Amino acid sequence: MLSFLTDPLASLFYPQFCGACGAIVDRFFDGAACADCWAASKIFGETDRLCSKCGLFLVELPVEDDAHDCGGCTDHLYDAARSAGLYHKALAASVLHMKRVPRVPGRVRKYLIDALDGLRPAGDFLIVPVPLSKKRLHERGFNQASLLAAAAAKYSGRPIDERTLVRARDTPAHRAAMDQKAREATVKNAFTVVRPKLIEGRGVLLVDDLMTSGATVSQCAKALKKSGAARVDVLTLARAG
Numbered sequence: 081m082l083s084f085l086t087d088p089l090a091s092l093f094y095p096q097f098c099g100a101c102g103a104i105v106d107r108f109f110d111g112a113a114c115a116d117c118w119a120a121s122k123i124f125g126e127t128d129r130l131c132s133k134c135g136l137f138l139v140e141l142p143v144e145d146d147a148h149d150c151g152g153c154t155d156h157l158y159d160a161a162r163s164a165g166l167y168h169k170a171l172a173a174s175v176l177h178m179k180r181v182p183r184v185p186g187r188v189r190k191y192l193i194d195a196l197d198g199l200r201p202a203g204d205f206l207i208v209p210v211p212l213s214k215k216r217l218h219e220r221g222f223n224q225a226s227l228l229a230a231a232a233a234k235y236s237g238r239p240i241d242e243r244t245l246v247r248a249r250d251t252p253a254h255r256a257a258m259d260q261k262a263r264e265a266t267v268k269n270a271f272t273v274v275r276p277k278l279i280e281g282r283g284v285l286l287v288d289d290l291m292t293s294g295a296t297v298s299q300c301a302k303a304l305k306k307s308g309a310a311r312v313d314v315l316t317l318a319r320a321g
């Protein structure tokens with residue numbers, strides 16, 4: 081009730097404009113996007129066909145076809161990945177906004193948790209955010225993946241570890257025009273595990289804001305499994321289509 085009463089005043093005195101369409105966002109719960117853009121966004125549900133491994137939305141798959149394999153993630157080194165929805169409209173605005181503002185809005189948290197429930201990691205798993213380089217962390221002041229990982233940890237009751245997996249070198253930002261090989265080249269051997277005893281024999285839930293080609297999380301999984309991780313699942317807020 082308090083949120084309902086204060087949101088109109090907040091939109092009047094401290095307006096937040098939708099990162100997708102420019103309209104005023106009238107609820108804190110919606111974060112960086114308005115209700116209309118959230119309604120127009122593709123949030124994955126139980127009836128959607130997703131690749132069983134990488135979570136890609138299989139938009140071309142006929143309903144009667146039982147296949148759930150995109151064919152492009154065979155060489156990826158994680159075990160399974162799921163996202164809240166497509167990187168489009170409200171989710172795209174949310175991902176970009178979270179790179180500037182260290183806050184996980186209520187609606188973002190809800191959809192992230194729904195995706196976590198769909199992923200269903202089992203056993204004694206540890207939650208690990210995809211790390212930033214020291215340079216980028218210093219520039220930004222926070223890691224948006226850590227914010228999402230903290231939300232997943234609070235919901236699941238599982239521990240979070242932000243220090244064991246590190247980005248050993250600064251890597252260039254992935255650009256939209258980069259192909260799969262170029263993306264893989266930029267992050268190859270960029271990650272390392274500095275406390276392998278904490279990883280050995282455990283499952284890991286790797287958390288990031290956006291999964292595009294899967295190159296980054298695959299390289300993270302490579303480092304984690306090299307250090308003895310029993311399984312690596314990936315949870316991201318958004319998935320490129």
